[in-house]
Amino acid sequence: MKRFTDLYTALDATTRTGEKERLLVEYFSSTPPEDASIVLAILTGNRPKRAVKTPVLRRAVSEMSGVPPWLVAECYEQVGDFSETIALLLPDDCPAGTDEPLHRFVRERIGAMAGLSEETQVMALRETWSGLSREQKLVFHKLIGGSFRVGVQKKLVVRALATVAGVELAVMDHRLAGGFAPDAEAYETLLRTEDETDNAARPYPFFLAHQLDAPEEGLDAALGDPRVWIAEYKWDGVRAQLIRRAGQTLLWSRGEAIISGQFPELVSIGRSLDDGTVLDGEVLIWRDDSPRPFAELQQRLNRKVAPVVQPGLFDRDEAVLVAFDIIEAGGEDLRSLPLQARREKLIETVERSGDPALRLSEPVRGETWEALAKIRAGARSRGAEGLMLKHRLSLYGVGRRKNPDPADPGWWKWKLDPYSVECVLIYAQAGSGRRSGLYTDYTFGVWSDGPEKPERELVPFAKAYSGLTQEEIEKVDRFVRANTTGRMGPVRQVKPELVFELGFEGIGRSDRHRSGIAVRFPRMLRWRTDKKPEDADTMAALEALLSAQDGGRA
Amino acid sequence: MGSAPLVEVTGDGLFCRAAGCHIDPWKPVERAIVTHAHADHATPGCGRYLASPTGKIVLARRVHAGAAIDAVGFGETIEMGDARLTLFPAGHILGSAQVRIEHAKTGETWVITGDYKTRPDPTCEAFEPVRCHTLLTESTFGLPIYRWDPDELVKAQINAWWRENSDEGRTSVVFAYALGKAQRVLGALEASIGPIGVHGAVLPLNEAYAEAGIALPETVHANKETAGELKGRGLIVAPPSAAGTPWLRRFAGPGGMSTAMVSGWMRVRGRRRWRPVDRGFVLSDHADWPGLLETVRESGAERVGVTHGSSRQLARYLSEQGLESFVVPTRYEGELGTEREEEQAGSEAEQ
Ligand SMILES: [Zn+2]
Numbered sequence: 001m002k003r004f005t006d007l008y009t010a011l012d013a014t015t016r017t018g019e020k021e022r023l024l025v026e027y028f029s030s031t032p033p034e035d036a037s038i039v040l041a042i043l044t045g046n047r048p049k050r051a052v053k054t055p056v057l058r059r060a061v062s063e064m065s066g067v068p069p070w071l072v073a074e075c076y077e078q079v080g081d082f083s084e085t086i087a088l089l090l091p092d093d094c095p096a097g098t099d100e101p102l103h104r105f106v107r108e109r110i111g112a113m114a115g116l117s118e119e120t121q122v123m124a125l126r127e128t129w130s131g132l133s134r135e136q137k138l139v140f141h142k143l144i145g146g147s148f149r150v151g152v153q154k155k156l157v158v159r160a161l162a163t164v165a166g167v168e169l170a171v172m173d174h175r176l177a178g179g180f181a182p183d184a185e186a187y188e189t190l191l192r193t194e195d196e197t198d199n200a201a202r203p204y205p206f207f208l209a210h211q212l213d214a215p216e217e218g219l220d221a222a223l224g225d226p227r228v229w230i231a232e233y234k235w236d237g238v239r240a241q242l243i244r245r246a247g248q249t250l251l252w253s254r255g256e257a258i259i260s261g262q263f264p265e266l267v268s269i270g271r272s273l274d275d276g277t278v279l280d281g282e283v284l285i286w287r288d289d290s291p292r293p294f295a296e297l298q299q300r301l302n303r304k305v306a307p308v309v310q311p312g313l314f315d316r317d318e319a320v321l322v323a324f325d326i327i328e329a330g331g332e333d334l335r336s337l338p339l340q341a342r343r344e345k346l347i348e349t350v351e352r353s354g355d356p357a358l359r360l361s362e363p364v365r366g367e368t369w370e371a372l373a374k375i376r377a378g379a380r381s382r383g384a385e386g387l388m389l390k391h392r393l394s395l396y397g398v399g400r401r402k403n404p405d406p407a408d409p410g411w412w413k414w415k416l417d418p419y420s421v422e423c424v425l426i427y428a429q430a431g432s433g434r435r436s437g438l439y440t441d442y443t444f445g446v447w448s449d450g451p452e453k454p455e456r457e458l459v460p461f462a463k464a465y466s467g468l469t470q471e472e473i474e475k476v477d478r479f480v481r482a483n484t485t486g487r488m489g490p491v492r493q494v495k496p497e498l499v500f501e502l503g504f505e506g507i508g509r510s511d512r513h514r515s516g517i518a519v520r521f522p523r524m525l526r527w528r529t530d531k532k533p534e535d536a537d538t539m540a541a542l543e544a545l546l547s548a549q550d551g552g553r554a
Numbered sequence: 555m556g557s558a559p560l561v562e563v564t565g566d567g568l569f570c571r572a573a574g575c576h577i578d579p580w581k582p583v584e585r586a587i588v589t590h591a592h593a594d595h596a597t598p599g600c601g602r603y604l605a606s607p608t609g610k611i612v613l614a615r616r617v618h619a620g621a622a623i624d625a626v627g628f629g630e631t632i633e634m635g636d637a638r639l640t641l642f643p644a645g646h647i648l649g650s651a652q653v654r655i656e657h658a659k660t661g662e663t664w665v666i667t668g669d670y671k672t673r674p675d676p677t678c679e680a681f682e683p684v685r686c687h688t689l690l691t692e693s694t695f696g697l698p699i700y701r702w703d704p705d706e707l708v709k710a711q712i713n714a715w716w717r718e719n720s721d722e723g724r725t726s727v728v729f730a731y732a733l734g735k736a737q738r739v740l741g742a743l744e745a746s747i748g749p750i751g752v753h754g755a756v757l758p759l760n761e762a763y764a765e766a767g768i769a770l771p772e773t774v775h776a777n778k779e780t781a782g783e784l785k786g787r788g789l790i791v792a793p794p795s796a797a798g799t800p801w802l803r804r805f806a807g808p809g810g811m812s813t814a815m816v817s818g819w820m821r822v823r824g825r826r827r828w829r830p831v832d833r834g835f836v837l838s839d840h841a842d843w844p845g846l847l848e849t850v851r852e853s854g855a856e857r858v859g860v861t862h863g864s865s866r867q868l869a870r871y872l873s874e875q876g877l878e879s880f881v882v883p884t885r886y887e888g889e890l891g892t893e894r895e896e897e898q899a900g901s902e903a904e905q
Contacts, residue, residue, distance in 0.1 A: 012823065015832075067698045068874065070870075085699065088699035089698055092701070092703075486797075
């Protein structure tokens, strides 16, 4: 109980992701499985059921502290958390707290509570309280209240456990994908070293394209003959790998999360594929022969689904995988084959499958850069964001490369809107008129430096008011209220968590802005719920836009 | 007892007709007794001020230049009109006073506490309980959730945090209001851990404390010249308004910086989250719930007026305990929305 309380208190006290991860690693690597399994279940959302009803707690705390019930209610109003209110009201007569192991505490002090009469429950509460420190009382109340939430993303828990077990993140993600019940044995199995079953689930690291910034007239010089490039539409979906191995199918998103449950119709493609096949592509919602806006895909992603894939879960099966690459065939890693050769295998695989949910990404044809630029200019009307350019000889590399390498030319994204930046919401202010009372006016920040600098900070660089739907505005409003970290007059500082794609028409230097940069007509293009704040752009990206623009004018 | 109370609430604040004098007025008046120099108690522009001798030293730096300030020693009684007036230490900040007013003819006695704390504090005169018929008490922390841990424990927490930061090359930054809280924090620090820097707003007040003979550890003005010395191992005391400024960023050490807020509000986690700081230390210059109840009891008062804070709740609680109690309105009531009132309580009261 002591170690768990310390963990909870420390996690609650910090907003730094790195620090939270360090705390979790430390906890899981030094805690016996009987206790660790309970904590893991709580952290992954499998909370203990409510053992004591609130009125019973209220009565017991009033009796024990001598504070009348109306005053307990007044206190709750100021504190905003009932577990904490009680902990603050009870006498601090045992600052050292209990040494009881968590699993015994949960079994004997909480599990045993459920069936008791109200009188006996009050007695049991008083008895337990007398041996707990203030922090332990808070944790105890959360445990018996049945709504234990810890401010830690599941992703972080998975990462910490992967570190403790010494396995890849994707492996741990897969092991935990079916949920976790508090059981010591299951916990030990979870932390085992990698084996065959893990290999069957593992995706390849996604090969990422670099943003192409060269002006259209400079493409001949930068990329050479357009005919050695394969150009495809760049779809606005979710990048994913469909894995068929050992008779099982898994769908992994680029965020290294398993999204099989949300897309049963894509999982069923697996039945038409040979064992040992991995396809890379873009998941989209497709209707009337065109892709739907990202928001519709988002709804699917947000659906809470059981870990077991349920065919026919959704009214209409309209998700598709637009496959543009094949990374494994016949169990063989194809990443060192040139794209041209992989593409032939891909076409063959897609044709053989015949599943309507599996579509082939069709190249667009243009003999000159001018012709391709024309197609790109019309991409929006096709529901695409621009074009992808992939060299016919490109291998399937790892991650995103910094510079084009003539010996191994890579992939480029040639997006339509050159002025689009991914940034993080840092301040919010209530709007006026129709939007009064809602937090609708936002300030966005980009990172001062790249992720290699742990002390980097978010620099405010633009304000925007428009671009979101009413529903999204209300969601952001709720987030702002629940995640305010500071106030300056009417402006709230919020936890840097939400990522938005911000579009703008022009960019220039400015002394009046802290970032030194001002943008024209900024608006939110999209709420990137698939992105984490650390994925947001940096000042260097803005500088690059700026110099590209300056260079173009000069 | 006469027809009008000895002390009444007017549009300018508390007023004693018998003495012909206001107490902590919120508008400029002819004569003002000032319990202490915090902005919500000391209004510039009054004709004459009366404060304790150490209170005068601080007040002179906070109200308008050339203000006429009289001083009367703690425990000395002076005659003002039909009233006898005595100041007693309130233990809130240097020179803070409770005001006892006795009607020369009827002998009826009122005590106005101003802000106070009952715990000993080496940077100001120790609180003294005062007997009276009617007590007007503050209630900033007038809810039973507010019970302070022993000061020694909190001081040890602050020093341990500083030591840990300095071991990891992180600069420690404590946000504390420039008058009172800053000096209390300075007094709690173990100077052997590293150099201590203060923000420019804290400097003149440290001088006032020195003039009053309060011993504080050696500090440097945190600026460009001293940044090298403070970076990574020093502790900087600055007002909360310095958070996030370029001034502050220049002190980041190789391990960055860790920020902390020192306030009674930090007892509640939700309040801690309001502030974008890494740590909250619970150290207040106001009485906690047991301190408030003890003060009421020791005053022997038959009637208790409650002001500033959770006045409604404390007054109701005291009534249920059999005391005649009432709420004394403060300057802010009714003027602001609830949200801003809360902010006001969080910032003004701890100034
Ligand atoms: Zn004060």
